[in-house]
Amino acid sequence: MAISDAEGESPAAAKEVGGERKRKRLAERSLLAKWKTEGERKSYSSKLIEALRVVRRSSCPAPRAVRVAADRALAVTARGRSRWSRAILSRRTLKLRSRARVARLKPPAAAAGPRAAERRKPPALEQKARVLGRLVPGCRKLPLATLLEEATDYIAALEMQVRAMSAVAEILSAAAGGGRSSSVAAEPM
Amino acid sequence: MSSRRSRSRQSVSTRITDEQINELISKLHAVLPEARGGDNDRVSAAKVLQETCSHIRRLHREVDDLSERLSELLDSADLNSAQAAFIRSLLM
Numbered sequence: 598m599a600i601s602d603a604e605g606e607s608p609a610a611a612k613e614v615g616g617e618r619k620r621k622r623l624a625e626r627s628l629l630a631k632w633k634t635e636g637e638r639k640s641y642s643s644k645l646i647e648a649l650r651v652v653r654r655s656s657c658p659a660p661r662a663v664r665v666a667a668d669r670a671l672a673v674t675a676r677g678r679s680r681w682s683r684a685i686l687s688r689r690t691l692k693l694r695s696r697a698r699v700a701r702l703k704p705p706a707a708a709a710g711p712r713a714a715e716r717r718k719p720p721a722l723e724q725k726a727r728v729l730g731r732l733v734p735g736c737r738k739l740p741l742a743t744l745l746e747e748a749t750d751y752i753a754a755l756e757m758q759v760r761a762m763s764a765v766a767e768i769l770s771a772a773a774g775g776g777r778s779s780s781v782a783a784e785p786m
Numbered sequence: 787m788s789s790r791r792s793r794s795r796q797s798v799s800t801r802i803t804d805e806q807i808n809e810l811i812s813k814l815h816a817v818l819p820e821a822r823g824g825d826n827d828r829v830s831a832a833k834v835l836q837e838t839c840s841h842i843r844r845l846h847r848e849v850d851d852l853s854e855r856l857s858e859l860l861d862s863a864d865l866n867s868a869q870a871a872f873i874r875s876l877l878m
Contacts, residue, residue: 607823620823629817632793636862637845642872643872646869646872648825649856649860652857652860653860653861659857660850660853660856660857662852662855662857663847663854663856663857663860664852665857667849667852667853668849696856719832721832722831722832722835724838725832725834725835725839726833728839729835729838730840730844732846733840733842734841737847740802741802741807742802742806742807742810745810745811745813745814746810747812748814748838748842749810749813749846751842752814752817752818752838752841753817755842755845755846755849756845758849759845759848759849762849762852762853762856764854765872766852766855766856766859768871768872768875769859769860770859771854771867771871
Protein backbone atom coordinates (compact mmCIF):
# COMPACT_ATOMS: atom_id res chain seq x y z
CA MET A 598 0.00 0.00 0.00
CA ALA A 599 1.15 3.50 -0.58
CA ILE A 600 2.68 5.16 2.41
CA SER A 601 2.55 8.90 2.24
CA ASP A 602 3.40 9.91 5.74
CA ALA A 603 1.89 13.26 6.43
CA GLU A 604 2.95 12.85 10.02
CA GLY A 605 6.58 12.67 8.92
CA GLU A 606 6.72 16.33 7.93
CA SER A 607 6.86 18.34 11.10
CA PRO A 608 4.27 21.11 10.97
CA ALA A 609 6.61 23.26 13.02
CA ALA A 610 9.18 23.31 10.25
CA ALA A 611 6.58 24.23 7.69
CA LYS A 612 5.37 27.12 9.77
CA GLU A 613 8.86 28.39 10.27
CA VAL A 614 9.57 28.57 6.59
CA GLY A 615 6.29 30.34 6.18
CA GLY A 616 4.74 30.79 2.81
CA GLU A 617 1.16 30.04 2.12
CA ARG A 618 2.03 27.34 -0.34
CA LYS A 619 3.76 25.20 2.26
CA ARG A 620 0.85 25.51 4.61
CA LYS A 621 -1.56 24.67 1.84
CA ARG A 622 0.48 21.65 0.89
CA LEU A 623 0.46 20.48 4.48
CA ALA A 624 -3.30 20.91 4.65
CA GLU A 625 -3.66 18.84 1.52
CA ARG A 626 -1.41 16.12 2.88
CA SER A 627 -3.51 15.92 6.03
CA LEU A 628 -6.59 15.68 3.84
CA LEU A 629 -5.08 12.64 2.23
CA ALA A 630 -3.96 11.21 5.56
CA LYS A 631 -7.57 11.46 6.70
CA TRP A 632 -8.40 8.54 4.45
CA LYS A 633 -5.94 6.40 6.33
CA THR A 634 -7.25 7.00 9.82
CA GLU A 635 -9.14 4.31 11.66
CA GLY A 636 -11.90 6.79 12.36
CA GLU A 637 -12.61 7.35 8.70
CA ARG A 638 -12.56 3.67 7.92
CA LYS A 639 -14.98 2.91 10.71
CA SER A 640 -17.22 5.81 9.75
CA TYR A 641 -17.30 4.46 6.24
CA SER A 642 -17.82 0.90 7.43
CA SER A 643 -20.88 1.77 9.45
CA LYS A 644 -22.39 3.71 6.57
CA LEU A 645 -21.62 0.79 4.34
CA ILE A 646 -23.33 -1.71 6.60
CA GLU A 647 -26.41 0.46 6.76
CA ALA A 648 -26.44 0.77 2.99
CA LEU A 649 -26.04 -2.98 2.70
CA ARG A 650 -29.14 -3.45 4.81
CA VAL A 651 -31.10 -1.48 2.27
CA VAL A 652 -29.59 -3.41 -0.62
CA ARG A 653 -30.46 -6.67 1.05
CA ARG A 654 -34.09 -5.71 1.41
CA SER A 655 -34.37 -4.88 -2.27
CA SER A 656 -35.72 -7.45 -4.64
CA CYS A 657 -32.47 -8.38 -6.32
CA PRO A 658 -29.30 -7.76 -4.33
CA ALA A 659 -26.98 -7.66 -7.30
CA PRO A 660 -23.27 -6.92 -7.00
CA ARG A 661 -23.93 -3.80 -9.00
CA ALA A 662 -26.24 -2.54 -6.27
CA VAL A 663 -23.60 -3.27 -3.67
CA ARG A 664 -21.02 -1.34 -5.69
CA VAL A 665 -23.36 1.63 -6.04
CA ALA A 666 -24.13 1.58 -2.32
CA ALA A 667 -20.44 1.35 -1.46
CA ASP A 668 -19.59 4.26 -3.76
CA ARG A 669 -22.33 6.45 -2.37
CA ALA A 670 -21.27 5.67 1.19
CA LEU A 671 -17.73 6.60 0.18
CA ALA A 672 -18.89 9.86 -1.34
CA VAL A 673 -20.84 10.72 1.81
CA THR A 674 -17.78 10.04 3.94
CA ALA A 675 -15.87 12.51 1.79
CA ARG A 676 -18.25 15.19 3.06
CA GLY A 677 -18.59 16.85 -0.31
CA ARG A 678 -15.12 18.29 -0.28
CA SER A 679 -14.14 16.82 -3.61
CA ARG A 680 -15.60 16.91 -7.06
CA TRP A 681 -15.66 13.17 -7.49
CA SER A 682 -17.69 12.69 -4.33
CA ARG A 683 -20.23 15.30 -5.37
CA ALA A 684 -20.41 13.70 -8.80
CA ILE A 685 -21.13 10.28 -7.29
CA LEU A 686 -23.88 11.68 -5.09
CA SER A 687 -25.58 13.39 -8.00
CA ARG A 688 -25.50 10.28 -10.15
CA ARG A 689 -28.84 8.98 -11.17
CA THR A 690 -29.51 5.46 -9.91
CA LEU A 691 -29.52 3.93 -13.34
CA LYS A 692 -26.35 5.02 -15.02
CA LEU A 693 -27.14 4.16 -18.60
CA ARG A 694 -24.06 3.29 -20.59
CA SER A 695 -25.85 4.00 -23.84
CA ARG A 696 -24.56 7.54 -23.74
CA ALA A 697 -23.15 8.09 -27.21
CA ARG A 698 -19.40 8.17 -26.97
CA VAL A 699 -18.64 10.93 -29.40
CA ALA A 700 -14.98 10.99 -30.20
CA ARG A 701 -14.12 14.49 -29.21
CA LEU A 702 -11.01 15.23 -31.17
CA LYS A 703 -9.94 18.62 -29.98
CA PRO A 704 -6.49 19.22 -31.40
CA PRO A 705 -4.25 20.74 -28.75
CA ALA A 706 -2.96 23.28 -31.26
CA ALA A 707 -6.38 24.85 -31.48
CA ALA A 708 -6.40 25.49 -27.74
CA ALA A 709 -3.39 27.81 -27.93
CA GLY A 710 -4.33 30.91 -26.04
CA PRO A 711 -4.36 31.94 -22.40
CA ARG A 712 -3.50 28.44 -21.23
CA ALA A 713 0.26 28.61 -21.05
CA ALA A 714 0.66 25.30 -19.24
CA GLU A 715 -1.57 23.39 -21.64
CA ARG A 716 0.12 24.73 -24.73
CA ARG A 717 3.31 23.00 -23.78
CA LYS A 718 1.64 19.66 -23.12
CA PRO A 719 2.41 16.98 -25.69
CA PRO A 720 -0.63 15.20 -27.14
CA ALA A 721 0.35 11.93 -25.43
CA LEU A 722 -0.11 13.63 -22.08
CA GLU A 723 -3.41 15.08 -23.24
CA GLN A 724 -4.59 11.63 -24.17
CA LYS A 725 -3.62 10.11 -20.82
CA ALA A 726 -5.17 13.01 -18.96
CA ARG A 727 -8.39 12.42 -20.82
CA VAL A 728 -8.38 8.74 -19.90
CA LEU A 729 -7.79 9.65 -16.29
CA GLY A 730 -10.62 12.15 -16.45
CA ARG A 731 -12.95 9.37 -17.52
CA LEU A 732 -11.85 7.13 -14.66
CA VAL A 733 -12.44 9.62 -11.89
CA PRO A 734 -16.14 10.42 -11.54
CA GLY A 735 -17.15 13.89 -12.52
CA CYS A 736 -13.79 14.90 -13.84
CA ARG A 737 -14.10 14.73 -17.56
CA LYS A 738 -13.56 18.32 -18.55
CA LEU A 739 -11.31 19.55 -15.81
CA PRO A 740 -8.00 21.34 -16.23
CA LEU A 741 -5.03 19.17 -15.50
CA ALA A 742 -4.18 20.61 -12.10
CA THR A 743 -7.65 20.06 -10.69
CA LEU A 744 -7.78 16.62 -12.23
CA LEU A 745 -4.53 15.66 -10.53
CA GLU A 746 -5.81 16.85 -7.17
CA GLU A 747 -9.05 14.94 -7.57
CA ALA A 748 -7.24 11.80 -8.68
CA THR A 749 -4.94 11.88 -5.68
CA ASP A 750 -7.84 12.18 -3.26
CA TYR A 751 -9.86 9.61 -5.15
CA ILE A 752 -7.10 7.03 -5.00
CA ALA A 753 -6.69 7.48 -1.26
CA ALA A 754 -10.45 7.13 -0.82
CA LEU A 755 -10.61 4.04 -3.03
CA GLU A 756 -7.88 2.35 -1.04
CA MET A 757 -9.82 3.00 2.14
CA GLN A 758 -12.93 1.65 0.46
CA VAL A 759 -11.11 -1.57 -0.39
CA ARG A 760 -9.80 -1.94 3.15
CA ALA A 761 -13.21 -1.29 4.68
CA MET A 762 -15.12 -3.56 2.31
CA SER A 763 -12.64 -6.37 2.95
CA ALA A 764 -13.10 -5.94 6.68
CA VAL A 765 -16.89 -5.97 6.34
CA ALA A 766 -16.71 -9.05 4.15
CA GLU A 767 -14.55 -10.74 6.78
CA ILE A 768 -17.05 -9.87 9.49
CA LEU A 769 -19.95 -11.12 7.39
CA SER A 770 -18.31 -14.39 6.48
CA ALA A 771 -17.27 -14.92 10.07
CA ALA A 772 -20.80 -14.15 11.23
CA ALA A 773 -22.26 -16.47 8.62
CA GLY A 774 -19.85 -19.26 9.48
CA GLY A 775 -19.78 -18.88 13.25
CA GLY A 776 -23.51 -18.49 13.70
CA ARG A 777 -24.99 -15.99 16.08
CA SER A 778 -22.70 -14.91 18.86
CA SER A 779 -24.46 -13.87 22.00
CA SER A 780 -24.12 -10.67 23.93
CA VAL A 781 -23.28 -7.65 21.99
CA ALA A 782 -22.29 -4.15 22.64
CA ALA A 783 -22.61 -3.81 26.37
CA GLU A 784 -19.37 -5.48 27.20
CA PRO A 785 -17.85 -3.84 30.26
CA MET A 786 -14.24 -2.87 29.70
CA MET B 787 -7.87 29.66 -1.17
CA SER B 788 -9.31 32.06 -3.69
CA SER B 789 -6.52 31.36 -6.13
CA ARG B 790 -7.46 27.69 -6.16
CA ARG B 791 -11.01 28.53 -7.03
CA SER B 792 -10.26 30.96 -9.81
CA ARG B 793 -7.91 28.48 -11.43
CA SER B 794 -10.81 26.69 -12.96
CA ARG B 795 -11.98 29.93 -14.53
CA GLN B 796 -8.65 30.32 -16.30
CA SER B 797 -8.17 33.93 -15.29
CA VAL B 798 -4.98 35.46 -16.54
CA SER B 799 -3.64 36.43 -13.15
CA THR B 800 -3.76 32.87 -11.75
CA ARG B 801 -2.40 30.82 -14.59
CA ILE B 802 -1.49 27.28 -13.76
CA THR B 803 2.28 27.10 -13.77
CA ASP B 804 4.32 24.13 -14.78
CA GLU B 805 5.72 24.07 -11.29
CA GLN B 806 2.29 23.61 -9.77
CA ILE B 807 1.57 20.83 -12.19
CA ASN B 808 4.86 19.13 -11.34
CA GLU B 809 4.09 19.46 -7.68
CA LEU B 810 0.74 17.77 -8.15
CA ILE B 811 2.31 15.08 -10.27
CA SER B 812 4.84 14.22 -7.61
CA LYS B 813 2.13 14.20 -4.96
CA LEU B 814 0.18 11.78 -7.09
CA HIS B 815 3.30 9.74 -7.61
CA ALA B 816 3.69 9.52 -3.85
CA VAL B 817 0.40 7.67 -3.42
CA LEU B 818 1.06 5.25 -6.24
CA PRO B 819 2.34 1.82 -5.27
CA GLU B 820 5.39 1.88 -7.51
CA ALA B 821 8.83 1.13 -6.21
CA ARG B 822 10.12 4.31 -4.73
CA GLY B 823 13.86 4.38 -4.23
CA GLY B 824 14.22 8.08 -3.62
CA ASP B 825 13.78 8.79 -7.29
CA ASN B 826 10.95 11.17 -6.73
CA ASP B 827 12.51 13.88 -8.82
CA ARG B 828 12.80 11.89 -11.98
CA VAL B 829 9.20 11.01 -12.59
CA SER B 830 7.75 11.73 -15.96
CA ALA B 831 4.24 13.09 -16.07
CA ALA B 832 3.19 10.60 -18.70
CA LYS B 833 4.38 7.67 -16.63
CA VAL B 834 2.61 8.95 -13.54
CA LEU B 835 -0.64 9.42 -15.45
CA GLN B 836 -0.31 5.96 -16.90
CA GLU B 837 0.33 4.43 -13.47
CA THR B 838 -2.55 6.40 -12.01
CA CYS B 839 -4.97 5.10 -14.61
CA SER B 840 -3.93 1.48 -14.11
CA HIS B 841 -3.99 1.88 -10.34
CA ILE B 842 -7.50 3.31 -10.38
CA ARG B 843 -8.64 0.55 -12.71
CA ARG B 844 -7.07 -2.02 -10.40
CA LEU B 845 -8.83 -0.50 -7.38
CA HIS B 846 -12.14 -0.44 -9.24
CA ARG B 847 -11.73 -4.10 -10.03
CA GLU B 848 -11.01 -4.86 -6.38
CA VAL B 849 -14.10 -2.97 -5.33
CA ASP B 850 -16.15 -4.87 -7.90
CA ASP B 851 -14.80 -8.19 -6.65
CA LEU B 852 -15.56 -7.20 -3.08
CA SER B 853 -19.06 -6.15 -4.15
CA GLU B 854 -19.55 -9.60 -5.65
CA ARG B 855 -18.39 -11.21 -2.47
CA LEU B 856 -20.53 -8.96 -0.30
CA SER B 857 -23.63 -9.57 -2.39
CA GLU B 858 -23.15 -13.31 -2.01
CA LEU B 859 -22.59 -12.94 1.72
CA LEU B 860 -25.63 -10.70 2.05
CA ASP B 861 -27.90 -13.48 0.94
CA SER B 862 -26.71 -15.85 3.60
CA ALA B 863 -25.52 -13.68 6.45
CA ASP B 864 -27.44 -12.01 9.19
CA LEU B 865 -26.69 -8.34 9.29
CA ASN B 866 -27.66 -8.05 12.93
CA SER B 867 -24.92 -10.32 14.11
CA ALA B 868 -22.58 -8.66 11.64
CA GLN B 869 -23.37 -5.30 13.10
CA ALA B 870 -22.90 -6.76 16.54
CA ALA B 871 -19.48 -8.02 15.58
CA PHE B 872 -18.69 -4.66 14.11
CA ILE B 873 -19.73 -2.78 17.23
CA ARG B 874 -17.69 -5.18 19.29
CA SER B 875 -14.67 -4.49 17.16
CA LEU B 876 -15.21 -0.78 17.78
CA LEU B 877 -15.11 -1.31 21.49
CA MET B 878 -12.01 -3.43 21.52
